[in-house]
Amino acid sequence: MSSSEFSIRVEGLSKRYEIYGQPVDRLKQMTLPRIQRTVRRSVRTYFKEFWALRDVSFDVRRGETVGIVGRNGSGKSTLLQMICGTLHPTSGQISVSGRIAALLELGAGFNPEFTGRENVYLSGLLYGISEGELQKRYQAIVDFADIGEFIDQPVKTYSSGMYVRLAFAIIAHIDADTLVIDEALSVGDVRFTQKCMRFLRSFQARGTLLFVSHDAGAVINLCQRAIWLDGGGIVTDGPARDVVEQYLAEQHAADRSSLGERVAVRAAAQSQSSSEGRSVLAEKTSAQPEFEAPCLGSASSGIRNSIEVFEFNPDAVSREFGAGAAHIDRVSLQSASGNSLASIMGGELVDLTIEATAVARIESPIFGFYVKDRLGQQLFGDNSYLIYRDKKNAFDKGSKLRARFRFRMPILAIGSYTVDAAVATGTQDDHTQQHWIRDALVFKATESSMRHGLVGVPMQEIEIERLDAVHEIHG
Amino acid sequence: MSTTAYRLVDPLSPYRALFRHFTLVVQMARRDVIGRYRGSFAGLFWSFFNPLLMLVIYTFVFGVIFKSRWNAQVTGHFQYAIVLFAGLNINTLFAECANRSTTLIIENTNFVKRVVFPLETLAWSTIGSALFHLLVSTLVLLLMSFLVNWRIPWTFLLFPVVVCCFLPFVAGMAWLLASLGVFLRDLKQVVGIVTTALLFFAPILYPKEMVPAQYRLLMDLNPLTVIAEASQDVLVWGQQPQWAELAVYAAVSCLFAWLAFAWFERTRKGFADVV
Numbered sequence: 001m002s003s004s005e006f007s008i009r010v011e012g013l014s015k016r017y018e019i020y021g022q023p024v025d026r027l028k029q030m031t032l033p034r035i036q037r038t039v040r041r042s043v044r045t046y047f048k049e050f051w052a053l054r055d056v057s058f059d060v061r062r063g064e065t066v067g068i069v070g071r072n073g074s075g076k077s078t079l080l081q082m083i084c085g086t087l088h089p090t091s092g093q094i095s096v097s098g099r100i101a102a103l104l105e106l107g108a109g110f111n112p113e114f115t116g117r118e119n120v121y122l123s124g125l126l127y128g129i130s131e132g133e134l135q136k137r138y139q140a141i142v143d144f145a146d147i148g149e150f151i152d153q154p155v156k157t158y159s160s161g162m163y164v165r166l167a168f169a170i171i172a173h174i175d176a177d178t179l180v181i182d183e184a185l186s187v188g189d190v191r192f193t194q195k196c197m198r199f200l201r202s203f204q205a206r207g208t209l210l211f212v213s214h215d216a217g218a219v220i221n222l223c224q225r226a227i228w229l230d231g232g233g234i235v236t237d238g239p240a241r242d243v244v245e246q247y248l249a250e251q252h253a254a255d256r257s258s259l260g261e262r263v264a265v266r267a268a269a270q271s272q273s274s275s276e277g278r279s280v281l282a283e284k285t286s287a288q289p290e291f292e293a294p295c296l297g298s299a300s301s302g303i304r305n306s307i308e309v310f311e312f313n314p315d316a317v318s319r320e321f322g323a324g325a326a327h328i329d330r331v332s333l334q335s336a337s338g339n340s341l342a343s344i345m346g347g348e349l350v351d352l353t354i355e356a357t358a359v360a361r362i363e364s365p366i367f368g369f370y371v372k373d374r375l376g377q378q379l380f381g382d383n384s385y386l387i388y389r390d391k392k393n394a395f396d397k398g399s400k401l402r403a404r405f406r407f408r409m410p411i412l413a414i415g416s417y418t419v420d421a422a423v424a425t426g427t428q429d430d431h432t433q434q435h436w437i438r439d440a441l442v443f444k445a446t447e448s449s450m451r452h453g454l455v456g457v458p459m460q461e462i463e464i465e466r467l468d469a470v471h472e473i474h475g
Numbered sequence: 476m477s478t479t480a481y482r483l484v485d486p487l488s489p490y491r492a493l494f495r496h497f498t499l500v501v502q503m504a505r506r507d508v509i510g511r512y513r514g515s516f517a518g519l520f521w522s523f524f525n526p527l528l529m530l531v532i533y534t535f536v537f538g539v540i541f542k543s544r545w546n547a548q549v550t551g552h553f554q555y556a557i558v559l560f561a562g563l564n565i566n567t568l569f570a571e572c573a574n575r576s577t578t579l580i581i582e583n584t585n586f587v588k589r590v591v592f593p594l595e596t597l598a599w600s601t602i603g604s605a606l607f608h609l610l611v612s613t614l615v616l617l618l619m620s621f622l623v624n625w626r627i628p629w630t631f632l633l634f635p636v637v638v639c640c641f642l643p644f645v646a647g648m649a650w651l652l653a654s655l656g657v658f659l660r661d662l663k664q665v666v667g668i669v670t671t672a673l674l675f676f677a678p679i680l681y682p683k684e685m686v687p688a689q690y691r692l693l694m695d696l697n698p699l700t701v702i703a704e705a706s707q708d709v710l711v712w713g714q715q716p717q718w719a720e721l722a723v724y725a726a727v728s729c730l731f732a733w734l735a736f737a738w739f740e741r742t743r744k745g746f747a748d749v750v
Contacts, residue, residue: 023749027658030745047748085591088744109590111583118506125499126590 006097007178007208008060008083013092015078015232018047052078053232055092062097065209067223067240069216069247075232076212080104080180083210098177101127103167112156116147116166119155127174137173144195145169160187168192172199178208197222216244220376241376242319245438249321256323256432305346305411305456309333309443322435325362326401326423330355331369331440333419336406346411346445347458354421355402362425362434363394367403370420372439379417379455380410385428411456412445419443481595481740486729489646489736492595500596504603511604526560526612530619533559546682553623557616561710562679562703564612569645569699570670571605572598576649577656577663580746587746594743595736598649602642609638616710628713637705640721644698644728647735654742657749677703 020026025046033043053075060066070076081087082094084102109126110119120141124134142151145165150158158166164187171179181200188196200222203209213219219226219240226243228235236243312331336349344350354367368383384403395401418439424431449456481488493500512521537543537559538552545558579597586592613634621627656662674680677699686694694700701724705716 018748020749023658023660026745026749027655027742030742081588086588087747104589109585109592111585113510114506121502122499122506123590125502126592131498131502 005062006059006095007062007064008097008210009093009095010059010079010083011057011093013053013056013079013082013094014051014090015053015075015082015087016090017050017052019050020047051232053082056229056232056234057092058227058234058237060208060210062208063204063206064225065204065211065223067219067226067244068210068212068229069214069219069226069244070229070235071251074229076229077104077182079229080182080210080212084180096178099127099175100178100180101171101174101176102180102182103164103171104180104182110155110163110167113154115154116145116151116158119166120170123170124174127176129174141169141173144172146192161189161192164188165192168196168199172203176207178210179203180210180212182212183214216248217377220244245319245376249319249436249438252433252436253321259432305445305448307344307346307409307412307443307445309344309441312441319438320436322423322433324434325358325360325425326356326365326434327359328354328356328421328423328435328437328440329400331419331421331437333441333443344409344443346409346448346456348409349406350409352405352407352419353402354423355400356423356435358395358397358399358401361394361397364388364392364425365395365401365434366424366426366428366431367401367405368422368424369405372418372420373454374415374417377454381420382407383422383424383428389427408458411458412448413454413456414445414448416442416444481736483737483740486733488740489643489650489732492593492736493599496593496596496599499593500599500603503596503600504607507600507604508607522608522611523615526564526608526615530556530560530615533563546684551623553619557620557623558707558711559680560612560616560619561707562677563674564609564616565641565703565706566670566674566677566679566699567612568605568609568641569648569673571608572601572645572649573652573666573670574663575601576652577666579649579653580657581660581750584750587750594746595650595739598646598653598739601649602645605645606638613710620711628710630709630713630715633709633716634706637702637709637716637721640705640725640728641702642728643725643732647728647732650732650739651735654739657742657746673697673699678707679703 018026018029020029029046033045036043056075056079068076068079078087080102081104082089083096084100084104085096086104109123111122114122117138120138121131121134124137125131129137145151145162145168147158147162147165150162151166155163155166168188179200197218200209200211204222209222211219211222223240225238226240227237228243228247236246331352331354333344333350333352335344336351352369354369356365356367358365366383366385366388368381368385370378370381372378382405384405419441420436420438421440422436423434424436425434426432481491485491508522509519512518515521517524534552534556538555543555544550545555549555549558576598579601580587580594583592583594583597586594586597613631617627617631652662652666676694677697678686678694679699683691683694683700683704701717701720705721708714708716
């Protein structure tokens with residue numbers, strides 16, 4: 001394999017931070033052990049060590065977009081800093097081909113005393129862009145940052161939003177081959193974040209992108225692949241959606257265990273079974289001829305949105321987790337008219353039912369679901385908490401429960417969708433997942449009138465009226 | 476940006492650092508000069524007024540009040556001020572660079588931790604900004620000299636040569652202090668005192684001949700002595716500098732710069748751990 005096939009190669013990378021009580025100890029560490037060795041005295045170390053990263057290896061192909069997830073302190077920033085060359089690895093190799101530009105945390109390399117304009121030139125020079133070229137691009141950078149007259153003020157007077165605007169504008173204009181974006185985008189306002197996302201999407205077509213974010217949705221949305229770091233090592237490296245969901249499940253378990261509850265995470269063994277594979281399996285047993293009926297609200301237009309539902313198959317559940325006091329036995333989606341058909345229509349009233357068994361005695365269970373699109377983005381969902389908030393109810397071990405959600409199915413764009421179903425106990429803000437099944441149901445929208453947005457809402461009426469004085473012209 | 480390490484065995488490595496990043500050095504120095512007077516009404520004119528006002532004060536205090544004379548031959552009020560100024564500018568250049576170097580790295584944490592920055596060029600840009608002030612001060616000196624004597628010695632053309640012999644030493648000092656300043660935070664205070672001491676132990680306020688013979692050696696060890704005298708030679712007395720002395724100085728100066736640069740490059744890995 002030629003080295004140019006990879007943008008970033010990381011092999012056996014480790015970083016040990018040396019923590020010094022006083023700056024002068026660092027100087028001693030650089031000089032004294034050498035002297036101690038020559039005079040055959042015992043060699044002292046003058047620091048406490050902290051391993052931020054241990055033996056991490058991965059490759060990133062040219063043009064790939066890789067997300068990096070992990071808790072605070074898991075080594076993400078250390079890894080990125082070493083890739084960008086601002087930190088020296090303690091051991092291991094990094095090779096980066098082409099020009100790499102980074103937006104690391106807040107304040108990427110700006111000199112706070114310099115004005116925005118001076119920082120643009122300074123950063124540009126550091127990235128190896130000539131002064132003449134910078135003059136040509138300056139206006140484009142300023143337009144992108146869109147911070148008005150602040151461009152001629154010292155950067156120390158900037159708000160964090162302005163800071164990141166300018167930093168992003170610069171790295172967007174220096175012809176980087178690889179971009180490293182670290183959480184920084186969360187500081188910008190919605191309009192700017194969208195502008196950055198648009199830029200990143202167009203950048204994906206020509207360059208390599210490393211993206212770190214706590215926003216699971218953004219990672220799933222933008223990245224094909226994700227790496228989960230924890231405690232300085234790689235936990236999983238695989239398709240973004242799988243890795244992120246596994247990470248979130250683990251996070252939930254960790255949250256609860258800090259409160260003294262155990263939540264088991266099952267799945268790693270089956271992490272390769274993709275949702276596509278399962279839906280094919282289910283299709284054989286339950287695919288039905290499409291049931292077509294006009295959309296409510298647009299009945300007369302004849303536009304249809306037919307949705308094919310694949311039956312819940314407990315044996316094919318790829319990933320589930322939970323404390324285990326309740327177990328979901330069945331999840332189904334059918335039209336509210338009671339037809340137990342495998343196909344429903346966008347705009348139609350539907351029933352989503354979740355049946356569960358109490359494995360132990362449970363109090364005030366909350367049933368909930370999420371409908372997600374192909375990328376794993378949560379489109380909508382709800383739970384039973386608010387409705388049952390004031391009714392304390394407990395169920396003995398062995399009780400069978402059924403929760404039913406009746407709602408009008410939105411109009412969905414063509415594609416496949418999945419439903420996560422869950423039973424939890426506690427409250428909206430503080431709950432323990434007893435059983436969560438990822439992708440419990442799969443359904444496909446095979447025809448659609450939807451063109452824009454994530455989901456469509458069935459229109460009750462659409463009409464055009466003329467408001468000014470009406471001169472009726474009779475031909 | 477190229478981050479290729481320098482070959483430290485190469486005695487020219489300190490100057491490669493300058494030429495490899497020349498645009499950056501010039502940018503940083505220019506920013507520094509302009510930034511100093513930013514927001515003030517007269518702006519850049521201060522870099523001209525400043526030395527001019529200082530020269531007026533020296534003339535009045537040392538010439539009119541103390542009635543100082545450089546030596547038996549040079550007696551005028553203005554004459555003393557001009558000689559003083561020629562030497563003082565050298566000390567100012569050195570003191571400015573040395574004092575700023577001790578905090579050069581600590582004050583630019585972003586350049587250490589956030590970006591891949593050629594830190595070694597910070598010394599050069601500090602010198603660049605100090606050189607600009609030296610240039611302005613020297614112009615003021617020559618102007619004054621012209622107004623007083625109605626002539627300017629042609630030897631002032633040799634002044635850049637004298638300065639060039641001095642610069643490697645200043646750069647070396649900058650690298651050494653910048654590196655040590657990261658680890659020894661008391662250094663800033665010490666350097667402040669030392670630069671003042673060097674002013675008083677150099678033939679700047681008085682000629683070398685006034686120093687008792689047993690203390691001459693002390694003065695000869697002062698790294699400013701040779702350059703201060705050479706400056707007075709070319710800018711005031713209109714004579715050529717002591718070339719042999721200057722050549723030795725230049726050689727030692729370059730050797731020092733080389734060693735200090737190597738030290739800086741070797742220790743820079745430790746900066747990120749403690750800033």
